[in-house]
Amino acid sequence: MNLSFLPEKIKHKQKINLRGLGFDFALAYIAEGVLVSKNSGAKFLKENLLFLNTASEILETKKDSSVYMLYFSSHYFKDLHHIQQNFCLCYNPQEIFNSETLQNKSLSLKKDNRKLIEKVFSLIYQQGESEDVASSTFIFHQVMSLFAIIENILKELNLPISESREMDKEIESYIQQNIYFPEKLQIKNIADQFQISANYFGAFFKKKYQKSYKLYIDDIRIQRIEERLASSQYTMKQIVDELGFNDESHLTNFYKKKRHTTPSAYKKSKKYLVNDQAE
Template identity: 75%
Template sequence: MNLSFESQKIKHKQKLELNKTAFDFALVFISEGTLVSKGNNLKFSKENLLFLNKDFETLETKKDTTAFVLYFSNSYFKDLHFIQQNFRLSHNPIDIFNSKTLLNKSLSLKKENKKLIERVISLIQQYEREDTAESIFIFHQIMSLFALVENILKDLELPINESYEMSQEIEQYIQQNIYFPDKLQIRSIADQFQISANYFGAFFKKRYSKSYKVYIDDIRIKLVEERLASNRYTMKQIVEELGFNDESHLTNFYKKKRNITPSSYKRTKNSA
């Protein structure tokens, strides 16, 4: 039989290797101890939830660790979709397992949420009927878990999906407003795209492999150097165009990034 759902309890010295099972996803609740992913040196602590797909590294349990694992195949959520609408979920659970927001991260739980999850998992663990994979009762319990997860993500202002389109829109916004520093403040840009400032910072660093500040500074440095090399701009004009407070502000900014002054850069270009 090709099972679409299964539960497991793992303890010390056991490994969790989803890619060696017949399942596509695993929801993990760490009751005690720590799970470690040696491949990318990540640690996940107790009272956290993990959402694993086939791309996730093997997890190992550390001393005195207990974790509850619910395994799913794609078909589990498709076969019972006719009752899923009763839960009014914004996303199919498959979207959550594949979410880049949750990639290589665990979801920390508040006390009240932890108790609810422990209660649901306990019910599932005690349910030992042969037709567990087809049980409507079990499916209701699992959907209640994902409804809770959606509420947690909403409270944290973390979107489940990170769109490529949003990256393009952010890049366009930056290019259009690079001459207006006030519009490039994290709070301003987060408000513009209706996301939290904390999430925007994390999203940007993961997407571009550098912080938002470094990204903006790199663009401004490039613009300053283009104008210095052209010999058509005075320092005062560069200050006014790029929104620096004064020439001293521009000099200090440039020297901090390049370890030379703007005038030294300009002389180097002129002598080349």
């Protein structure tokens, strides 16, 4: 199966097996009845939201059950990620599905939240009857609205979402490799590279590193400048060219703003320190 998104209503005596269906994630809303794990026997009850990924157990509906399913492949969020620019979400939906906090667990919904969830599911199903669900901009907006509601619920319950270590390392590696190419490090371009929204990237970065993305990049550039200033192997022009500054004046102004001194003063201080150590 090569689908990126599929809404489906399942009833009693049906199994949910993401690996078998070819999807990476699924969001289940239990309207009636119960879902039961085939492995552990765990039960997920009426009016609960359930978050599934390919590591999740096989589930089965019991008699008189009615479950609304939204199946996703990872490509669904990547293919339409440009639309996601307008959503100020703290977490990418894939982070939520992969979180240990929620995997194979359900959220019990308060009445107000339940009504909102049911309304959005209803809109998705209704629109799915008249257009292609995988490419529908309207449906994608409804899906993202669901995750905005879910984030609010998580905040109300004070439930943490653990970030993806894999993404952390990939982003850090990308930044280190491209620190000499300022254009590649623009938020729009790096968000495109990792196929996430610019809004999400900014929030993710600040939460992870306790500083803004711009400040993080500036700190790396300052570190590289000072490493080269401390060495006798680099001229100012070479440093300017390597780190993508327009000219020496541009580099000097950037450095003075961050360190409240000039590159030449820093270079002299390192030279005197080396001479004193030699004596």
